[in-house]
Amino acid sequence: MIPKSQFGRTGHASTRSVFGSWALRKASQAEADRILDILLEYRVNHIDTAPMYGNAEKCIGSWMEQHRDDFFLATKSRRRTYKEAWEGLQRSLSRLRVDYVDLWQMHGLTSPSGWEKAMGSGGALEAFIEARDQGLVKFLGVTGHGNQAPAMHMRSLERFDFDTVMLPYNYLLKQDLSYSADFNELVGLCRKRGVALQTMKCLARLPCRGGSKTYNTYFYEPLESQDAIDKAVHWALGFQNSFVITVGDMQLLPMMLDAVNRFERRPSDMEMSALVEELAMQRIFPVATRRKGSHRVQGKGPHTWGGQMSRALGGLIREGFFQHPNMRTLADVIKAFESKDLSTKDKESNITNALVARVRKGILKRRKISKAWVYWTE
Secondary structure (H helix, E strand, O other): OOOEEEOOOOOOEEEOEEEEHHHHOOOOHHHHHHHHHHHHHHOOOEEEOOOOOOOHHHHHHHHHHHHHHHOEEEEEEOOOEHHHHHHHHHHHHHHHOOOOEEEEEEOOOOOHHHHHHHHOOOEHHHHHHHHHHOOOEEEEEEEOOOOOHHHHHHHHHHHOOOOEEEEEOOHHHHOOHHHHHHHHHHHHHHHHHOOEEEEEOOOEEEEOOOOOOOOOOOOEEEOOOHHHHHHHHHHHHOOOOEEEEOOOOOOOHHHHHHHHHOOOOOOOHHHHHHHHHHHOOOOOOOOOEEEEOOEEEEOOOOOOHHHHHHHHHHHHHHOOOOEOOOOEOHHHHHHHHHHOOOOOOOOHHHHHHHHHHHHHOOOOEEEEEOOEEEEEEO
């Protein structure tokens, strides 16, 4: 059975996997009903939806007459004015066939201009507060995609005492030093206030490249094998007292719920680094940039560990360290860095990512020998 945890200060014990109904965007009612059977089988008790999710609200609405008490029900609004948000809520309640929703969230609130509009006079926040006061919604939250999400959520929580936040979180994204710093700061505030923290995009493998897509995922191409899904999901669940939004694809949903159901421990950095290397995984958002005073600081700035590592790796390449017939393993590279007085403790994944980046650029070549990747130059 999927474990449950207190969903922030709401008083609801939610399953740690929340059904993300983007999966129902193009679903027929028959397809949606088969998804309901899967949710009931795994006893998932929390649904997240939104008006922009195509057929989702309508499909879920057909479940509510019989199953309203079985689910904590959340929807969203991308509207930034009072009038538009209020009217959108009425439509959502109608489609969902309910008198109230448990959680109403400001959807994708990461644009500074949209934020100002939503939080200002006549903005959506006024509709949110009124809806809560009238009992149309119980709790209020905010969601966001992209590198800016943690910092913008901090700003939102400084403006209003939201009950929940939602943002991307996966192994590769957490290796971005800037995103990680903002994320950790947000977590600290959420823990202090009892704000529920929901994460998404744990199965991201690559950013979308355009053209036809095999899976109904948003922003990214997903991991596909059960082993890879297990590792990514278990890593995300290793962040305690958080709630993981399920993948937005009906084909992959059962595999993800199976992984959640079998969660015991978070994979090590070594295991995740090997997965990144084997599948040539990439961040789905560009490396984040943060402001510090009047200067912009990036994870690979000249004075950061990442900057020092990048220069050291470039030096090894220029010195012929990787020159064929030499074939260097990750352990060889770590030893070479330490000989240059560069600390490598807990940095295996960062170093692997840097090596894979050089492979993608054609600077290095690689192949697997005896279950270990080796790197060289011609």
